[in-house]
Amino acid sequence: MTGIDYQNHRAQLLNDMEVGDLAVIPAGDLVTRNNDVHYRFRQDSDFRHLTGFCEPGSLAVLAKEESGKDRFLLFVPPKDPAREIWDGPRAGVEGALAQFGADEAFELSAIDEQLPKLLENRQRVLYPLGAPIGERIERWRLQLGARVRMGIQAPGHYLDLRGILHEHRLRKNEGEMQVMRRAAQISAEAHRKAMVEGRPGSSENHLEGVIESYFRSEGAERIAYGSIVATGANGCVLHYINNNSRIEDGDMLLIDAGAEVEGYAADITTTWPANGRFGEAQRRIYEAVLDVQQDLVRRVRAGSSFQALNNEAVRQLTAAMQGLGLLDEKASVDDLIESEAYKTYYMHSIGHWLGRDVHDVGSYGPQRNRTFEPGMVLTIEPGIYIPPGDETAPPSLRGLAVRIEDDVLVTEDAPENLTADLPRTAEDIEAFMAQARA
Incomplete structure (x- = not known):
């Protein structure tokens, strides 16, 4: 700037x-x-x-x-x-x-x-x-x-x-967009470094150090918010901050961390297997969330709104929960949405404004129906969180948590995903981790 x-x-x-x-x-x-x-x-x-x-x-x-x-x-x-x-x-x-x-x-x-x-x-x-x-x-x-x-x-x-x-x-100019692209680039690379270091036997606090030291080494002023480094069932705590558990074989890591560059924040969440390979249940829940997340990123267009995107997220995630055996497969999606049954496993909204503050300022409009305009930046972050003590969930899914979050710029045309260079599909994550750890 x-x-x-x-x-x-x-x-x-x-x-x-x-x-x-x-x-x-x-x-x-x-x-x-x-x-x-x-x-x-x-x-x-x-x-x-x-x-x-x-x-x-x-x-x-x-x-x-x-x-x-x-x-x-x-x-x-x-x-x-x-x-x-x-x-x-x-x-x-x-x-x-x-x-x-x-x-x-x-x-x-x-x-x-x-x-x-x-x-x-x-x-x-x-x-x-x-x-x-x-x-x-x-x-x-x-x-x-x-x-x-x-x-x-x-x-x-x-x-x-x-x-x-x-x-x-709320509306970023080109100079601000460039700074936010840099914050996103630094943050994405830090997440990749965590994927390399986060083996079984390591710890959440070690990965927190890896991420935040990389931020500073690349010129970021500070963390944009307290980093969430959650292994296993810790990921079911939305704003987990202890970051002090040992990483076990078979765990998935949920990491929500972003750098602040020249006063502008990035905000990224990645979820990946500590041992480099998704288990069957882990892959099912991960791909269910990823399908929703990628579709919603594509829907970030001028004229859309958080209300429209969240309604779509709820609909798609509810159907995904049925497919995973978390919700009654015989019930209609409409009935499950009306009863808010999905909130057991998805209890937050689809995203928020991003800028100088990680939860940035600017009106969302009544019922979050404000329409997006070029220059606005927002997060897209659906998730599914299955508490370890949920005896109604299939045993293989208990304690699993997945959130996937990208930073998206609204343009005159197709959205610009500022964090698109992260490996996101299960196959890409496994391939990246195998190569980087070799």
Whole structure:
């Protein structure tokens, strides 16, 4: 991402603001891990989207002016040689101007002086409602209200910035698409490396290390979310995070992991046999899920919706569950769907938006019926999970879990599967693992 990309993001927001509006965008803050130790800082997604600035505690302001000369202001931590010895270099006011394109820049200590001036005689203020910055805005509003007899007007309308900004984030431009392709490429290769290393006798935590170290070695900033590395029946826990079990011969691995590159996430799930060969029952459930997943990826088109895709996923998975002996083969698919019998084995939706956040922002519409548009990126991730203690399931299927997830870009025509170069069919997985482990 370049400075031009961030400038375009700001221009997009300013274009949707009314003349006289002021947008106030707070950065993220350091979060305490324990005692006096902080988690590694990750910038607030909205703030980074508009500024590219990654120092904590900062504040950005966009002013839509009647003159037509809109302004971008940054309030940043001051240069501080003593602190920079401990925490690393800061951009300071000069860097905010020269490196990040601010029209005006101030140290953080100037916020309480400058913001009331910026708020004077504005009709509307946009900021993330409910965020801590709201308390300061209210204080500044009261200060302005005390000066009403001097002809100073305080803003009368306060709007949630996210209602506008998150719609912009939902549609990716070419620069963002390129970054997401890179995140997907790094993540897919990490999954392949796990397939090589994940032999019986290894462990979930070893594979977690393999995956996440590869992310970093290839330039990813961090994991996009907590990696799920689940062997055997652990895969039946949708958000399994322990990642500390030994891998046994005959296990399948379900791994859900993605890298974050320049603030954009990938999100991939693979399922494969630890010993390199699917057992008969494993192959049956894997191929049942794969058939559904591949069909739904092809259906990701402009004009479709999560509602339409999930309805199709439920229908196909319900029929597959009947074929596997999990649901009554004599019942109609419609009756099983109406009774929600499928939810015993498929309890989540088909996917979600993907972008700066792994579960990215933007409206899904009522009942998730918003239609897809070119530039949107989403996941397709059907699954079947059979609890080990489910005595109604065929014994050979108990404890098996399969989820298959790809990242898909909506285009003007056929969908672009960003993670399509992973081995997906059972035959391709077995062939890849045999060759890579030879």
